[in-house]
Amino acid sequence: MTHPEHTPASLPATRSKTTRPPADTTGRARRARTDPMAVRPLRDGRYAVETDGGTYVVDLDARSCTCPDAQIRDARCKHRRRVALDVTDGLVPPPGQRTAVCAVCGGRTFVPTGDDAPALCARHAIDPGTLVSDRETGDRLVVVAATGDRADSVATDEGRLVADYPSNADYGRHEPVFRAVYLDALRRGGDVTHYAFPASRLRPVTDRDAGPSPTDGIDAAGPTTA
Secondary structure, eight states, X not given: OOOGGGSOOOOOOOSOOBOOOOTTOOHHXXXXXXXXXXXXXXXXXXXXXXXXXXXXXXXXXXXXXSSHHHHHHOOOOHHHHHHHHHHHTTSSOOTTEEEEEBTTTXXXXXXXXXXXXXBOOTTTOOOTTOEEEETTXXXXXXXXXXXXXXXXXXBOTTSOBGGGSGGXXXXXXXXXXXXXXXXXXXXXXXXXXXXXXXXGGEEEOOTTOOSOOOOXXXXXXXXXXX
């Protein structure tokens, strides 16, 4: 009689089984690449791995798999190895994260499982302290914080929503808001006002960017306190 722990899980697959080049590997490492498998992340942070022989559940954090090779031989089976490969290559989210859609470009990204804020991919996420340029005015600012809230839900001290400013008409109302301060204001010292911007209005300044930044005619999404 087969022990329940060694029985393939009854889980439907949502991806087609694929293979990988062997990459000069042998044994289980080779089978992890060359055997047809489909990896599907589960809501609890584990992964269902469908093979031609059945579907098994891998837990990377616990270093376990429900297949006989892992359960009986305590081996690092081909299923665990395939999941690790897919996580490393960004094909499936790592444990504790889920797949999401970037609020700016619609590209695929990964976010913490319990995070309900608008998601941003690596291209559009901006870390606090980053020097950025306002696409509308060319002014230089320093990002203070990512609010995690949408432009159509964040109000400035003027009582207007960030999304309702005419200067933000070309940016998505659904985009997350960043708070930033003008670089010239920081240089002058004293009290510094924080301004709110839709994510895609701010462009990180690269080493190739040069020249002074204008600061006249400011029309950011209004002043707002941090």
